[in-house]
Amino acid sequence: MAKDLTIIIGGGLAGVTSFYELCARDKPCLLLDSESAVAQGTSFANGGGLHPSLPDPWNNPGIGRHLLASLFQRDAAMKLHFSQLPNLFGWGMSFIRNSRRGAYEAITRANFDLAEYSTRQTQALQQFLNLDYDAAAPGTLKLLRSAGERDEALRLADMLAEKGLAYEELDRAALLACEPSLRDAPDLIGALRFAGDGIGDARRFCEGLAAAAIERGGRMRLNTKVEHLLFENGKVCGVRFEGEEMRGTVVLAAGVAAAQLARPLGFNLPIRPAKGYSLTLDAAGQADCPKHLLVDPTPHIAITPLGSRLRILGMAEFSGFDRHIDPKRLLQLHRFFAGLLPDLADRLDWQKAEGWVGLRPMSADGRPFIGQSAIEGLWLNVGHGHLGWTKAVGSARILADAMTGREAEINAAPFSPNAGERRLR
Ligand SMILES: Cc1cc2nc3c(=O)[nH]c(=O)nc-3n(C[C@H](O)[C@H](O)[C@H](O)COP(=O)(O)OP(=O)(O)OC[C@H]3O[C@@H](n4cnc5c(N)ncnc54)[C@H](O)[C@@H]3O)c2cc1C
Numbered sequence: 001m002a003k004d005l006t007i008i009i010g011g012g013l014a015g016v017t018s019f020y021e022l023c024a025r026d027k028p029c030l031l032l033d034s035e036s037a038v039a040q041g042t043s044f045a046n047g048g049g050l051h052p053s054l055p056d057p058w059n060n061p062g063i064g065r066h067l068l069a070s071l072f073q074r075d076a077a078m079k080l081h082f083s084q085l086p087n088l089f090g091w092g093m094s095f096i097r098n099s100r101r102g103a104y105e106a107i108t109r110a111n112f113d114l115a116e117y118s119t120r121q122t123q124a125l126q127q128f129l130n131l132d133y134d135a136a137a138p139g140t141l142k143l144l145r146s147a148g149e150r151d152e153a154l155r156l157a158d159m160l161a162e163k164g165l166a167y168e169e170l171d172r173a174a175l176l177a178c179e180p181s182l183r184d185a186p187d188l189i190g191a192l193r194f195a196g197d198g199i200g201d202a203r204r205f206c207e208g209l210a211a212a213a214i215e216r217g218g219r220m221r222l223n224t225k226v227e228h229l230l231f232e233n234g235k236v237c238g239v240r241f242e243g244e245e246m247r248g249t250v251v252l253a254a255g256v257a258a259a260q261l262a263r264p265l266g267f268n269l270p271i272r273p274a275k276g277y278s279l280t281l282d283a284a285g286q287a288d289c290p291k292h293l294l295v296d297p298t299p300h301i302a303i304t305p306l307g308s309r310l311r312i313l314g315m316a317e318f319s320g321f322d323r324h325i326d327p328k329r330l331l332q333l334h335r336f337f338a339g340l341l342p343d344l345a346d347r348l349d350w351q352k353a354e355g356w357v358g359l360r361p362m363s364a365d366g367r368p369f370i371g372q373s374a375i376e377g378l379w380l381n382v383g384h385g386h387l388g389w390t391k392a393v394g395s396a397r398i399l400a401d402a403m404t405g406r407e408a409e410i411n412a413a414p415f416s417p418n419a420g421e422r423r424l425r
Pocket residue numbers: 009010011012013014015032033034035038039040041042043044045046047048049050051224225226227253254255256257258261275276277278313314357358359360361382383384385386387388389390391
């Protein structure tokens with residue numbers, strides 16, 4: 001047994017970035033994942049957006065009414081399923097409690113700091129390690145279709161501008177000059193442009209970063225499902241898998257599976273899955289592809305250019321751990337794309353489009369849990385929800401700083417598992 005081995009459970013964005021950051025600081029590390037490669041869970045085909053411009057949690061004021069109405073709307077972008085009401089009761093109460101304007105704004109500001117820090121660190125890491133993951137920094141266009149949408153988008157942007165978010169407002173003519181591919185979208189009145197946002201393929205990033213961690217001495221064991229955490233004398237002291245025990249300090253980065261692994265310790269980790277979809281198309285050689293990350297706030301759908309591919313993503317369904325791909329949801333994404341980019345939609349091969357679902361690990365208060373838990377020997381990097389790519393590198397830095405006794409470079413207190421009312425156990 002290596003005396004100070006750190007065992008990381010989970011090889012998605014949260015786990016792989018933690019793995020790299022700890023290995024880069026000479027910590028002996030072992031990454032475990034139940035799948036045969038890294039990033040096979042929620043980090044596989046996400047939207048690819050590194051967008052500090054969209055740090056607001058989904059539990060915004062008014063979300064309670066919206067979710068209740070969604071029980072009766074089959075195609076709602078954010079949908080609550082009747083079958084999940086018993087499983088979501090306690091979590092849901094906290095989700096709604098945190099949607100009060102004061103809490104919502106404080107969480108949005110804290111998330112922005114982390115997202116901004118993380119995006120810059122991701123870009124620095126890409127250059128330092130020369131990682132190849134279709135990284136680009138074209139910026140985000142938040143599309144606007146009505147005066148109401150514009151007011152709401154401006155309210156958020158102005159609030160974050162006080163913290164350093166740069167944005168510009170584009171009317172329709174300026175929008176089309178900046179993104180000519182949108183010329184056939186009839187009802188856009190303009191957009192907000194966030195030039196500091198980036199994009200990149202999270203799965204390929206994880207593959208490159210895991211290799212860099214291994215070069216720095218890290219060990220990785222795939223096809224290895226952790227059954228439970230070892231708990232002795234009030235401390236977590238390792239993990240058990242396939243009849244074997246491995247001792248060390250544990251970092252729980254298991255995405256939506258984290259709550260289940262923490263439960264036997266008496267932790268009720270408030271993380272629940274929110275199912276989302278993506279559809280990836282080959283657009284090699286096609287003219288008039290969008291250059292920006294396009295976000296449409298009302299249907300919660302976005303389009304990301306990833307190298308020679310285009311990815312459409314959206315939806316949030318509270319339907320438990322169900323990973324079934326509903327073809328009607330993919331059709332919704334297709335229709336959205338065709339409404340925005342009709343000419344390009346006619347030229348793409350939709351038969352070959354790759355549909356995917358992922359389960360976002362949603363915390364009840366819209367903030368991830370990063371740092372030491374109330375139990376000695378157990379550290380957390382979980383609950384990044386819909387922003388796990390944007391926040392991954394920054395979160396891992398905060399974790400590694402804390403584990404190696406350094407001060408974090410931003411205020412990490414809002415993400416502490418022990419902060420105020422979010423203290424676990
Ligand atoms: C449709 C969609 C679009 C999105 N778009 C964006 C975006 O544009 N920008 C953004 O910032 N975020 C986006 N996200 C969110 C982001 O993808 C997630 O927050 C992020 O992937 C979560 O990473 P994770 O490492 O916590 O979880 P995961 O990637 O799910 O990793 C958890 C890992 O733990 C492993 N594991 C679980 N249990 C065990 C066990 N018992 N033993 C061993 N291994 C185990 C799993 O195999 C998995 O590999 C999107 C999500 C979805 C679904």
